[in-house]
Amino acid sequence: MAPERLPRLCNRVMAELPQLVARPAYDRREVRPGIVHLGLGAFHRAHQAVYTDDRLAAGEGDWGIIGLSLRSSDVRDALAPQDGLYTVLERSAEGDRSRVVGAVLETVTVPETPERALAALVDPRTRIISLTVTEKAYCLDAATGSLDETHPGIVADLQKDRFPATLPGLLVEALRRRHETGAGRCTLLVCDNLPSNGETVARVLARYAMLYDPQRGESIIGDTAFPCTMVDRIVPATTEADRAAVQRLGYRDAWPVVAEPFSQWVIEDRFAAGRPRWEDAGVTMVTDVRPFELMKLRALNGAHSSLAYLGVVAGLDTVADAMAEPLLAGFLRDLWDKDLLPVIPAVPGMDLSAYTAQLETRFRNPAMRHRLQQISMDGSQKLPQRLLHPALDRLRAGETPACIALVVAAWMRFLLQHDEPGNAYEISDPLAERLTALAAGSGRNAEALAGALFGVQEIFDPALAGHSVFRKQVVRHLKVLLSGGVRSALTDLNPS
Numbered sequence: 001m002a003p004e005r006l007p008r009l010c011n012r013v014m015a016e017l018p019q020l021v022a023r024p025a026y027d028r029r030e031v032r033p034g035i036v037h038l039g040l041g042a043f044h045r046a047h048q049a050v051y052t053d054d055r056l057a058a059g060e061g062d063w064g065i066i067g068l069s070l071r072s073s074d075v076r077d078a079l080a081p082q083d084g085l086y087t088v089l090e091r092s093a094e095g096d097r098s099r100v101v102g103a104v105l106e107t108v109t110v111p112e113t114p115e116r117a118l119a120a121l122v123d124p125r126t127r128i129i130s131l132t133v134t135e136k137a138y139c140l141d142a143a144t145g146s147l148d149e150t151h152p153g154i155v156a157d158l159q160k161d162r163f164p165a166t167l168p169g170l171l172v173e174a175l176r177r178r179h180e181t182g183a184g185r186c187t188l189l190v191c192d193n194l195p196s197n198g199e200t201v202a203r204v205l206a207r208y209a210m211l212y213d214p215q216r217g218e219s220i221i222g223d224t225a226f227p228c229t230m231v232d233r234i235v236p237a238t239t240e241a242d243r244a245a246v247q248r249l250g251y252r253d254a255w256p257v258v259a260e261p262f263s264q265w266v267i268e269d270r271f272a273a274g275r276p277r278w279e280d281a282g283v284t285m286v287t288d289v290r291p292f293e294l295m296k297l298r299a300l301n302g303a304h305s306s307l308a309y310l311g312v313v314a315g316l317d318t319v320a321d322a323m324a325e326p327l328l329a330g331f332l333r334d335l336w337d338k339d340l341l342p343v344i345p346a347v348p349g350m351d352l353s354a355y356t357a358q359l360e361t362r363f364r365n366p367a368m369r370h371r372l373q374q375i376s377m378d379g380s381q382k383l384p385q386r387l388l389h390p391a392l393d394r395l396r397a398g399e400t401p402a403c404i405a406l407v408v409a410a411w412m413r414f415l416l417q418h419d420e421p422g423n424a425y426e427i428s429d430p431l432a433e434r435l436t437a438l439a440a441g442s443g444r445n446a447e448a449l450a451g452a453l454f455g456v457q458e459i460f461d462p463a464l465a466g467h468s469v470f471r472k473q474v475v476r477h478l479k480v481l482l483s484g485g486v487r488s489a490l491t492d493l494n495p496s
């Protein structure tokens with residue numbers, strides 16, 4: 001049948017879906033909202049919403065999700081006509097397992113209907129506000145680990161003459177109104193890949209609230225809980241081929257999401273006003289997330305960013321493509337063994353070498369087309385916690401992190417905006433303009449390129465930028481990258 005004649009996913013057609021598509025095993029009309037989620041991207045829909053969907057099916061009907069998008073109306077446009085329903089395609093070499101998720105009850109685009117968004121955030125029934133908004137949305141100053149008070153959006157929001165356009169502005173406004181209206185305590189559940197994510201965001205919001213209202217700032221934030229979390233599932237951006245895969249099942253879904261079979265969520269069990277029994281859906285509840293977070297940010301995300309910069313420069317497309325290059329796969333093993341595992345503290349119940357072996361299998365999943373360009377985005381926001389803090393830890397222990405130095409050099413080379421086969425690409429990063437200008441101004445001179453970029457303090461801690469051994473290594477690698485390319489640099493690191 002022509003795709004446009006296929007039925008579009010929505011409550012009404014659910015009964016007609018083919019048997020092999022799993023669907024909500026509960027009456028959606030009975031579900032009441034308890035969670036407002038900000039950042040309704042593919043990751044949330046394939047991760048937290050799936051765990052919550054399981055709990056709704058188990059009878060915890062008070063935890064439906066209202067999803068807010070901070071900028072674009074794309075998700076609302078796709079999901080509203082579908083009554084919030086969407087398909088998760090769990091993808092492995094054996095094929096797809098399909099499941100329709102019913103946990104999202106309503107989708108709201110904040111800039112279009114700001115008062116509706118605020119009303120949901122301030123509703124006494126909302127006891128959890130969860131977030132996947134990407135690192136940059138928090139307006140963090142990397143040097144202080146608190147609010148970036150010079151951020152133009154923050155400066156403008158603090159003028160108080162417009163509806164807040166930044167995430168800290170929106171959240172503090174919501175918490176202030178909750179406080180004023182006696183809406184009750186709530187939990188802010190941060191699910192982005194930031195170090196000590198809950199604590200960090202608590203610090204950012206507390207500072208914003210103090211600047212916003214020096215008298216009441218503290219009490220506005222005071223009764224909110226900010227547990228830290230570790231979230232993990234590989235979720236590549238949805239493609240037309242993924243939409244077509246749903247059509248082959250016999251219906252249309254404007255925005256399905258694709259995910260690997262693996263999924264992990266570790267949460268500090270500090271909630272202000274209850275939570276779903278997520279542990280019964282496979283979540284690990286702990287008192288201290290820190291070891292899990294360091295393991296994941298460094299071993300998984302650090303490896304991802306490394307493959308991304310080396311791979312994009314080499315002209316490769318996906319994580320699986322990079323893993324198919326023996327030189328890169330071998331490099332990854334060295335990166336883990338020499339530079340990262342030594343600075344990952346023991347994790348309760350986990351064997352780190354089994355963890356990296358499992359990561360290798362996940363990265364090799366041939367059915368996933370996880371594009372290196374997607375991972376390369378926002379490097380300025382990701383490099384510090386993924387690779388630069390580990391590098392400093394190694395240097396402080398008297399060791400030289402040669403593999404990390406090569407990745408830093410690859411990131412610098414990546415900023416020249418063309419790969420080795422000669423294809424041009426754009427840099428997507430909040431600091432893109434400055435970074436690409438610095439890179440372009442260096443005339444492909446390794447010393448000049450490294451010198452200029454090490455000066456960007458939002459990324460490089462002065463202790464690392466000023467470390468002569470580390471700098472020398474980076475410059476040495478950069479010279480090889482600029483003359484012989486990625487493969488020479490990898491061979492050079494490990495001469496056989």
Ligand code: CS2
Binds near residue numbers: 232233304376
């Ligand atoms: C990736 C992550 O794009 C990226 O930066 O490293 O999105 C990664 O896929 C997830 O954190 C996996 O849980």
